[in-house]
Amino acid sequence: MMTGWRRGVLWAAATAAGLIVVGLTLLLLLKDLGTAGTVAGFVANTVAIVMTVLTVRALLLQPSQQSSHTQASGPGSVAAGGNIGRAVTGDGNQVSGQPTTIAPGNSSPGGAVDASGPKSVAAGGSISEAVTGDNNA
Numbered sequence: 001m002m003t004g005w006r007r008g009v010l011w012a013a014a015t016a017a018g019l020i021v022v023g024l025t026l027l028l029l030l031k032d033l034g035t036a037g038t039v040a041g042f043v044a045n046t047v048a049i050v051m052t053v054l055t056v057r058a059l060l061l062q063p064s065q066q067s068s069h070t071q072a073s074g075p076g077s078v079a080a081g082g083n084i085g086r087a088v089t090g091d092g093n094q095v096s097g098q099p100t101t102i103a104p105g106n107s108s109p110g111g112a113v114d115a116s117g118p119k120s121v122a123a124g125g126s127i128s129e130a131v132t133g134d135n136n137a
Contacts, residue, residue, distance in 0.1 A: 070124075072115045076132075079115035083125035090119055092135040 002010060020043055027036035072079035076089035088095050115122035119132040 070113045072120075072122075074115070074117045074120060076119040077115040077117065078121045078130075079113050080123045080125075082123065084121065084123045084127045084130070086129040086131070087121045087127065088131045089121070090132055090134040093131055093133075095131050 020039075024036055024040055027033075027039065070079050078084065078087040078089060086095070113122050113124045121127060121130040121132065
């Protein structure tokens with residue numbers, strides 16, 4: 001629900017728009033088409049300028065979007081912006097069965113996640129199971 005000054009701005013804009021419509025209707029009923037066209041053009045141009053200024057302002061004040069930075073470097077490394085159910089790295093691993101399930105909602109992606117070095121594992125959320133190295137059973 002809209003409160004505070006935003007509600008006031010909304011009511012002021014609605015009132016101004018209503019008064020403009022009433023004024024233009026009166027000009028049309030009085031057969032003063034030249035003045036009605038001039039007023040309508042002026043109102044349209046003013047609204048376009050105001051909307052352009054507000055759009056540019058909103059774009060400039062918009063909070064910066066944090067780019068998701070997920071990077072894995074090194075042989076056998078794993079990186080994920082969210083949760084990892086199971087990560088198996090290395091040679092000759094014999095892992096069977098289903099990985100442990102991760103409860104939904106405990107991931108916090110959006111930050112930088114780095115996994116550097118051989119067979120390293122990193123996640124922005126939870127890691128259920130990580131098997132690294134060679135010949136694991």
